[in-house]
Amino acid sequence: MTKNLFEIKNLSVHFHKNHHLIKAVDQVSFAIPAGTTVGIVGESGSGKTTTGRAIAKIGPITSGEILFNGQSLSSFTRQQTYQFRRQVQMVFQDPFAALNPRQKVGTTIGEGLENFHLGANRHARETKIIDLLAEVGLPSDAINRFPHEFSGGQRQRIGIARALAVAPKFLVLDEPISALDVSIQAQIVNLLHNIQQQQQLTYMFIAHDLSMVHHISDSIVVMYHGKIVETGPTQLVYHHPLHPYTKALLSAVPHADPIYEQHKRIINFDSTTAVTSGHLVEKEAQHFVLA
Amino acid sequence: MSDIIKIKNLQVTFPDEAGPIYAVRGVNLNLKHGETLALVGESGSGKSVTTHALLGILPKDAEVTADQLQFEHQDLQSLSEKDLTLIRGSQLALVFQDPLSALNPTMRVGKQIGEVLKYHEHLHGKKLIAAVNAEIKAVDLDNPALIASKFPHELSGGQRQRVMIAMALIGQPKVLIADEPTTALDVTLQAQILDLIQAQKQKHDLSVIFITHDLGIVANIADRVAIMYAGEIVEVGTANEIFYYPQHPYTWGLLDSVPDTDDDQEQLFTLPGTPPDLHQKSKGDPFANRNPYALTIDFEATPPVTQLSATHFVKSWLLDPRTPAYEPPVSIQKRWQTYRALAKEGTHD
Known part of the structure; x- marks a missing residue:
């Protein structure tokens, strides 16, 4: 049995907006086994990103507990928080907004190395940055260039290099491919997969596109209005979806096949009849659905 | 089927510090009456530039040449700026990828739809309000009066795209150019917007150019693919x-x-x-x-x-x-x- 890197127990994140209570994340529990990828899918506003930010300790928590290597994030000492900040990194959706436009790529990637005193001196750090660029498939001269000189896919590679610089254990990948061309999406997914194999990283992959999540994830968490409605091993969730919302999401995925598209029936999700509250029940091995 | 749009040997060149950018290089393309043509390619392949050249909405410094740039029986290259504006405003409509940047953020949605209705149909007062609500209803949005009272940022991505489509169709255009209209949306919303475009196409006898890089969408919507x-x-x-x-x-x-x-x-x-x-x-x-x-x-x-x-x-x-x-x-x-x-x-x- 693999060890869990993260355990999320009854996590809730509530916000107040115009005197309304918004339950962005509502009693969510799941585990992220070390060395695996957990894919989180759901529509905009379903609580995917809020969950990711809570796990990375950069977003608020209303109640519940997040354990990292068995220890609660809320009980961390300053030194432990410092180490956690190095071990957990984020990669964002918009590679255009996530990089400082006035800062050379080398400086952006090197910031983490300086913050965590990695690399003995300037020369060692520069060598490390060039290695990182090579690792993500960018030329070494990128070090002295600015973000605007790169395409969307290349910028996402820069974002990944920045995250990898501090030798993390865990990456929160928040829609890292949504803004990219289909052909570039595949390159980034392959790159993430290869890096994970080489460095035994653990990923949380947040997306609304189910077809790419399928390729990178070992298990899937489906969220709807702040709740987990279904979770399980990727193949089971894909080929044997149990919750009506998962079925609706899967039925809408477009296929590059006109005959399939002509005959496909999109299942509409009816939130008034489906179960959207209650508890997760294990229907088959490791495969849970809200019931 | 007759061609509603004919493009022959379109060339578009942009000036750049590093020398001219040859963005479109001899494109030949026709759009048949009543069809959906998908224009497919990666970023920078010239999909949007081709349609923007057709609409005459490229930046002023772009150099555009073509042997033929025809809409129905009119040569778009020989038209005056005024006549071209008239065609663009009513016959050829464009829906963008990002409705949030295409809508005025400081104006209520109903007022924005109203402006377009005033321009095309010269409506005022109660008739205008009723027409605005009818347009919102026509793109399958419930509670039109409520939607009309909202600002663009208060609507969801799918609602905004529906509002954009409603506005594009008010002038009863013959051609709808949809430039990645679903890229920013979830799959379920994406499917709904594709259905809406198909339904509006039937209802208004539209010919559609659909720009995308996603072949799954193309398989769903296109009669022909370039x-x-x-x-x-x-x-x-x-x-x-x-x-x-x-x-x-x-x-x-x-x-x-x-x-x-x-x-x-x-x-x-x-x-x-x-x-x-x-x-x-x-x-x-x-x-x-x-x-x-x-x-x-x-x-x-x-x-x-x-x-x-x-x-x-x-x-x-x-x-x-x-x-x-x-x-x-x-x-x-x-x-x-x-x-x-x-x-x-x-x-x-």
Whole structure:
């Protein structure tokens, strides 16, 4: 049995907006086994990103507990928080907004190395940055260039290099491919997969596109209005979806096949009849659905 | 079917510090009355620039030339700015990828729709309010009065895109150009917007140009497909010809990079290399350096256009009779088998 890197127990994140209570994340529990990828899918506003930010300790928590290597994030000492900040990194959706436009790529990637005193001196750090660029498939001269000189896919590679610089254990990948061309999406997914194999990283992959999540994830968490409605091993969730919302999401995925598209029936999700509250029940091995 | 739009030898060049950018390089394209034509390619392939040239909305410093740029019986190049504005405003409508940046953020949605209605139909007062609500209802939004009272940022992405479509259709255009209208949306919303466009197309007898890089969407919506690469159309055909009898190695690459959820492959297919620098006028085939099937001649001479059917055209040396025998990737051979089966049934078009 693999060890869990993260355990999320009854996590809730509530916000107040115009005197309304918004339950962005509502009693969510799941585990992220070390060395695996957990894919989180759901529509905009379903609580995917809020969950990711809570796990990375950069977003608020209303109640519940997040354990990292068995220890609660809320009980961390300053030194432990410092180490956690190095071990957990984020990669964002918009590679255009996530990089400082006035800062050379080398400086952006090197910031983490300086913050965590990695690399003995300037020369060692520069060598490390060039290695990182090579690792993500960018030329070494990128070090002295600015973000605007790169395409969307290349910028996402820069974002990944920045995250990898501090030798993390865990990456929160928040829609890292949504803004990219289909052909570039595949390159980034392959790159993430290869890096994970080489460095035994653990990923949380947040997306609304189910077809790419399928390729990178070992298990899937489906969220709807702040709740987990279904979770399980990727193949089971894909080929044997149990919750009506998962079925609706899967039925809408477009296929590059006109005959399939002509005959496909999109299942509409009816939130008034489906179960959207209650508890997760294990229907088959490791495969849970809200019931 | 008659052509509602005809483009012949369109060239668009942008000035740049590093020399001119040859963004569109001799595009020939026609849109048939009542069809949906998908314009497919990666960022920078010239899809949007082609349609923006047609609409005359490129930046002033862009250099546009064409042998023909025709809408119905009118030569768009010979029209005055005033007449062109009239056609653009009413006959040719454009829906963008990001409705949030296309709508006025400081004006209520109802007022914005009202402005368009005032311009086209000269309505006022209660009649205007009723017409605004009717337009909102026509794109399947519930509670039109409530939607009308909202600011753009208060609507969801799907609602905003519906509002954009409603506004685009008010002038009763003949052609709708949809530029990646679903890219920013979730799959379920995406499917709904595609359905809405199909329904509006039937209702208003529209001809549609649909710009996208997503072949799943193309399979859903297109009658015909034009594949663009580096400012050129490299393959064009009916949806069945492009999906089940593709001939250009770039089309093969695009089809193969769509993930297949039935297949548990470790690595996804990716095209090697990067698109060419558009500052260079390419010698030979611009796709040559990424093309595993490239021949020596691909690096030396511009490929000829081969016609395979009344509707299917391919710009590649592979189809030259002198080219030695080759086998496309297995995934593509499977698609060809489907095409042969369809041809046997006599339903390949």
